[in-house]
Amino acid sequence: MRTYKRKTNRGSTSKDVIDRACQQVIFDKKSINSTAKQFAIPYKTLQRHVVNMTKKIEKNPELSKSESTLDSVGYKRNRQIFSDEEELALESYLKKAADIYYGLTPYETRKFAYEFAKKK
Structure with missing residues (x-):
């Protein structure tokens, strides 16, 4: 198996950081731009995750602030067959x-x- 050396840090923001930023935007009514700067997340990335979390909350309105988290963040493995x-x-x-x-x-x-x- 070859060893891959990552060349950039794109897509390496942790799920925890994105969740906290989204919760600030949705529940604390902060702007996406200021929250993106505060957490050092690209604006478009945060906007996309806020939209996804908002849709998830609209589907299930009884979700509390602590229960509303994203399913996945970052890059996924391509065509993974085995666990x-x-x-x-x-x-x-x-x-x-x-x-x-x-x-x-x-x-x-x-x-x-x-x-x-x-x-x-």
Whole structure:
């Protein structure tokens, strides 16, 4: 597996910070621009999350301030098939096979991963 080195810090604002900023805008009636500057979040990003949280609150009006949080923030993994636990299990099996000199070729590894996904 290759190691990726991140080149920018885009999309790295934590979910907690975005939630607090959105709650200030929605519940405390602060402006998006001043809140974005206060939390060092891009204006458009905060605006998008405020709209999403407002829609979520409109769908379920009995949500309190502490219960209203966003589902996800930042970039998502592309086409993730396995959960983190399944990926670790597959990785440990492949490492164990390589340790006992039964290493699989890249083609065989992909084929094995496909069969593993079908079983799951």
